[in-house]
Amino acid sequence: MGIVDKMKETLGVDDAADKAKDKSEQVSGKASDTGGKTSQVGDKAKGMVDKGGDKVDDMTGGKASGQVDSAQDKAKDIIDKKMPGS
Numbered sequence: 001m002g003i004v005d006k007m008k009e010t011l012g013v014d015d016a017a018d019k020a021k022d023k024s025e026q027v028s029g030k031a032s033d034t035g036g037k038t039s040q041v042g043d044k045a046k047g048m049v050d051k052g053g054d055k056v057d058d059m060t061g062g063k064a065s066g067q068v069d070s071a072q073d074k075a076k077d078i079i080d081k082k083m084p085g086s
Contacts, residue, residue, distance in 0.1 A: 042083035049075045 053072040057065050 038083050042079050045079050045083075046076045049079070 049072050053068045056068050060068075
């Protein structure tokens with residue numbers, strides 16, 4: 001064993017590297033698990049946009065339904081851009 005190996009052993013450098021690797025794998029796994037939740041939130045948000053637009057249509061008697069539909073489409077496009085996979 002060389003002097004560098006002895007220093008690593010004394011300082012626990014290899015143990016710290018292993019711990020850091022384990023932690024990064026844990027974080028990576030958690031990040032991939034949130035993909036489904038993001039999709040659910042995006043779908044729920046788009047449903048709320050539809051509901052809100054339908055309410056406006058009901059309140060105005062459908063007089064501005066084209067504009068409401070356009071606004072709904074734009075809002076859903078923004079949700080899709082901000083939350084991919086939804």
